[in-house]
Amino acid sequence: MRTYSSIKTLSLSHLTARQHLLMAMSRDVSLLPPIIYLLTSCQKAWELTHGDIANLKLYGPGPLKETVASIVRYSGWQGDGTLLASLTTARASEYLLCSLWCIVSLYLSYSILDSLMVRWVVKYSTLAAIVRMFAMSLVIITLELMLLASLSPNGDYYLHTWILISCVLTGAYIWQNYITSNLNYGVNMDQEKPRRKYLRFSKKRTIDLYNITVFCVVPVGLASFITMIGLLRNLVIQRLDVEQLGRMLRCNANQNSEECLTG
Template sequence: MRPYLSIKTLSLSHLTAKQHLLMAISRDVSLLPPLAYSLTSCRKAWQLIHGDIANVKLYGPRPLKETIASFVNESALEGDGTLLESLTTARASEYLLCSLWCMVSLYLSYSILDSLMVRWIVKYSILAAIVRMFAMSLIIITLELILLASLSPKGDYYLHTWVLISCVLTGAYIWQSYITSNLNYGVRMGEREAQGSQHNYLKFSKKRTIDLYNITVFCVVPVGLASFITMIGLLRNLVIQRLDVEQLARMLRPLAQEGKPSEW
């Protein structure tokens, strides 16, 4: 981590304040989609937590025909807080998990572009590096919007989409780590070696390597932690949904036993 910070500091020292601002804007524009969807997911989770609790309706004893009809009527489909709706709609915890994966995507996007920025500043001119940074940000945004439009066309549930986006960005992070591995940081002694004068420099080597430590700590660990939290949250929802189904079965069983064929 220290060599990377040294490389970044040395490369950014050649930029003026205006160039640094343009570079930061070109890099951070890719963070807008995950940030926007994270806030949207938190807002939906808040609405579900504070809106559905007061509107949950359970069915009392009634003829089987009326019970079945009340499950499939238009008011149930429009979201009146019925038991059937609670079995088919997403829960607040799923939107919170979606917000978590948006943050993972935001972190991976920032890390990828930040590392590529250092390489491009050293290898190309400042203007060329800014153009490449902005183009790479647009590529990431386009990819995210295409996946969201394809896998979440209704725009009401996109947890699975952001999990896939994070997996794609994980592969991109590994590719970026390999591409930027040939940029090395060194220290050259000056002419007055007796006085200990030193000059820092950056150079490219011909050999590229895969830094497993860097990939594990800064990529695999955040994604793995988010995956573990998601697994716990979805297992919790699965247990709750099974309890709801058992409640529905217990409610319909006596009605089915009392019902007659003529009632149908």
């Protein structure tokens, strides 16, 4: 990490303040979709937590008709008014998990473009590096919007889409690590000349497994573990809700059969 910081500082040292600004803006454009969907997910999680749907209970002390009426009334906020809407509607925790994966995608996008920026500034002219950075940002944005439009056309649930986007960016991070591995940092130790730091490209490229593991695999793995725990929790809760609903319907059927026999 210290070596990369030295390479970045040395490669960007000859840029002016305006060139720094243009380069940063071209890089940070790619961060707009994750930030927008991060805020959207947090907003939906807040609405579900503090909305009327949070107060919905499948079981209540009242009769079946009142319980069913309450379920239909509270599920009507989705517009379908069906009995099982409360079971099929995404929970607030799922939107919080989606915001977590938006953060992972934001981090991976920034890391990929930041490393490519260092390479392009050294290898190409400043204008060419800015154009490449902006074009790469547009490629990432196009990929994200295409996946969101394809896998989340309704725009109401996109946890699975951001997980896929993060996996694609993980592969892009490994590719970036391989592409930028031939940029080396060194210091001229010649006694006849003053010490001078330099950057040079080597012919051999390698994959830095330590860098990939620490800065890519660990964040994605941690987010995957948290997502697994959250989805398992939701699965258990949903099964309990279905069992409660089935028990309620069976009790009502038994009551109706007893009334028919006594009547």
